[in-house]
Amino acid sequence: MDEAAFLENYDPAAYERPSVAVDLILMSVVDGAPAVLLTRRDQHPFVGQRALPGGFVGIGESLDEAAHRILAAKARMSDAYIEQLYTFGAVDRDPRTRIISVAYFALLPADRFAAALKSAPELALAELTVPWRGETGGPIEARIGDGDPLHLAFDHGEMLSLAVRRLRGKLDYSGIAFALLPERFTLRALQDIYEAILDTKFNKPAFRRRMLDRGWLEATGERETGASFRPAELYRYRQAEGEQ
Amino acid sequence: MDEAAFLENYDPAAYERPSVAVDLILMSVVDGAPAVLLTRRDQHPFVGQRALPGGFVGIGESLDEAAHRILAAKARMSDAYIEQLYTFGAVDRDPRTRIISVAYFALLPADRFAAALKSAPELALAELTVPWRGETGGPIEARIGDGDPLHLAFDHGEMLSLAVRRLRGKLDYSGIAFALLPERFTLRALQDIYEAILDTKFNKPAFRRRMLDRGWLEATGERETGASFRPAELYRYRQAEGEQ
DNA sequence: CCAAAAGTGTTAGTCTTACACCCATGC
């Protein structure tokens, strides 16, 4: 019996089906370091361990809709930059039953990150450190405050590592960095984002020119306030048309 | 009721679950053009239209295992470079029932592509053309022989476009191109792959040097045979350690 | 010896980086 025929004659009720979930990697850059929001598990399995917020996909909603719903429910926020990351489908990734999980990552500016943390007390902020410099680094470490590196529930550590890798990879050619900044920002703030995520230092004039030459930035004419030195110009991200 | 509690108390049997499928984009470069293998649908919906080979994910197999099983069943081959692409989860993407599909792409050298085509007569080879040059191009066109552009079943056209974009994006920084070549190959063959996929021409000496400077290539000492001119050196891909 | 494609050396151009300096603001 060939596969096409099999597919056609497939009776959905006749076979056991996996559950499908969505897990969110809520990321930001806080105080010069990449950070992620985690929940704590209060049930078996993995009781007490930290985990990514997540939930099941309803039969009547798309994956993207599920991700947005969970974002609203968990972090009390609508509209964030959100992007599908990868689908994790190992048979034993959840000890209870077969659950396939589609990981999404969401990027937030630090102020909205802080607001989410306030309105959702079950969430905790973990700082990320990337031990091995260079693109192809191994697993990253997440810690809350000055604590030890966390061991996340399920395969969530893997999800987190992949999210950081993807963020690093896309940072320089996509407009992804601007999702981590407020609507108006200084070039120094943009550079801080780059330096925090890639864990390198950039030359200021070179960075400045590289960014301006891309044509993605629009000067607002406004200036930063409250500094005891020369106030920096505020820029706005002008969405490039061919943005993926 | 909060989401964590919801997740814990979730009874898998209590809710309707979607089916999960895997679809394969089997790609190669044939006669200087990117190509893909397609099946023809012989049942509703989309009868007679071309579609990507695919199948359902069994309850006891991982997504990757399902992809390899389908690869073996459809294209009669084991071991190919295979990589998860994206998961498509629109509610109405399949008119019959809710099916979430995880798209994988597999890359094959032209000779094994031809072999698959012979041993699996239900497959057809479609050449791909990318109308809009430049990374962020729109939908790509697939055609069989000299025919009109095909309209693929379901959202398979979208999958195909995404696969081509990913292939283009990863070509130059990952070892992905070598999956499209036999184990030993000439630098000219490698350049042909690049030119076919990116739809550009490269300067021969510059390309040559750029590739050799990466350290991914290992000269075998052997030479091409059968040419009526100076035979080219055969190289082998030396897997970089930090390859993702 | 000729045609054809492999392979190499050198030069020119472009893009990125580094450094030095000037500018504007609060105290």
Add this chain to the structure above:
DNA sequence: GCATGGGTGTAAGACTAACACTTTTGG
């Protein structure tokens, strides 16, 4: 006016591309 970080000009360096040329094979 001084400290501090924003912003600009110029020179040096690295990387990439283009061209001309040499080499090696079969006929």
